[in-house]
Amino acid sequence: MEDALWSDCIPSDILELISSRLVAVEYFIFRAVCKRWRYTPMTPPRRPAQPEKSPCLITLRGDTGIVDFFHPVYNVMTTTSISILKLMDSRIRSSKANWLLISHGSHNMFFFNPISNDIIELPDLQEEYENICVWTFSCPPDSSSSACFVVGFDYLGNPPDVCIIKVGETNWTPIFFKNNIVYVLGDKGNLGILTINENSIPSWKFYGKSFLRRRLNSIQYVYMAEDVDNEGMLAVFLSHHEGKVEVWRYKMNGEVLEREKITSLDNKTLFVSLEGSCLKTCVAQGLGNKIYFSMFHNNNGVFYCLANRKYYSFDYLGIKAYSSSNIFNLVRPTSCIWIESEND
Structure with missing residues (x-):
């Protein structure tokens, strides 16, 4: 009689204890050990008292004024229990640290802090x-920031119309500050730089x-993020239909724009x-070289692997992990944004 695999001899309660401490790529490794582990019930990981410094996705339910917090590493969604009247029929526009515009x-x-529920009109x-x-x-508009300004612009017009205000002022009048620059990816793939001079x-x-x-x-959607280490910007292009992904690095070399298609984020998410x-x-x-989109599959967060060119989702309670080369079965919240929480 063939000897049993060592993995078959581990009691189920021990397997559940192990699985409750697994996140990200550890989840896939656990499933790949053997057939029994692949189909064993898993316990979703618990967020530690001091979780890793990771962005979370804030979703605003405009019909109720309730805010959802999605923590991607643990695939956990938490919800505020109290509806905030001010948030009803509202839309998120931008974020810095804990603050939403x-x-x-x-x-x-207005500004809203979803951690403290503070509002700045x-x-x-x-x-x-x-x-x-x-x-x-x-920058964040709290008391420690004395030079926070808000800028809005319209894609129509050449150049686009711009409105600016310094937080604390009473009117949207032109108040400009030295050495403030806004980078805007144009709808034709070029780069616009708005310089706000005093x-x-x-x-x-x-x-x-x-x-x-x-x-x-x-191109259906375009996303931009600052690439500090390379002194440039990353542009993510998502195609119509299947949702093919391309990542480009934009960098200014003097007065010349350098554009480079990249296939790896190295050890970054x-x-x-x-x-x-x-x-x-x-x-x-295991989350290096991955892109987390503001998309969900069966209430589970979705990320894209640049190496495999596929979308994946952790489903700690499911028998089989989700993977797909397209976005046909994915859902996008209507008003959401990633924030880098200072006080998780």
């Missing part, structure tokens, strides 16, 4: 700014040739959403 209707803008927008579609801000009109410069029309027609993205040193074993 949120719009309500066509005129009202901004003056109502004038009528000429109500169609501004892209928003960002320079006591002068903000100036635009555009760099790089437009992509060919055939290529432009294939990219977290992308339409309103804001960030590049982090690998947040857990």
Whole structure:
């Protein structure tokens, strides 16, 4: 009689104890050990009291004013128990640290901290700014930041219309600051740089040739994240239909824009959403060279592996892990953004 495998002799309660401490690639390794381990019930990992420094995805339920927090490493979704009236019928626009910039209707803008529930109001927008579609801000607006400004611009117009305000001012009037720059990826693949100079009109410069029309027609979504180590920006292009992924590095060399298609993030993880993205040193074993999108499969977070060119999801309770070369079965929340929480 053939001897039993050593892995078959481990009691089920020990296997469950082991599985409860596995995250990321450890989950796949556990499943691959043998047939019995592949089909054994797994206990979802518990978030430690002091979890790894990892971005979380904030989703705003505009119909109820409730906020969801998704923690990608542990595949855990937590929800605020209290509806916040101010957040109803609102939309997330941008984020820095724990702070979200949120719009309500066509005129009202405010900051919201989902960790502390603090709100900082901004003056109502004038009528000429109500169609501004892209928003960002320079730094967290709390008391430690004395130079936080909000900037919004519209893709229409050449150059695009811009509105700016310094936090604490009462009107959306042109108040400009020295050495502040906003990078904007154009809808044709070129790069626009908005420079905000002290006591002068903000100036635009555009760099790089437009992509060919055939290529432009294939792009459905574009995400951008700062690449500090390489002194540039990363642009993630997601195609229509199947959801093919390309990553390009944009970098200014003097007055020349250098664009390079890259196939590896090395030991880094990219977290992308339409309103804001960030590049982090690998947040857990096996998540290097991966892109976390603001997408879900059966309520489980989804990441894309640049090496395998497939989408994956951890399902700690499922028998078989999800993997796919397309995005046909994935769901996107309507108002969400990744934040780099200072107080998880």
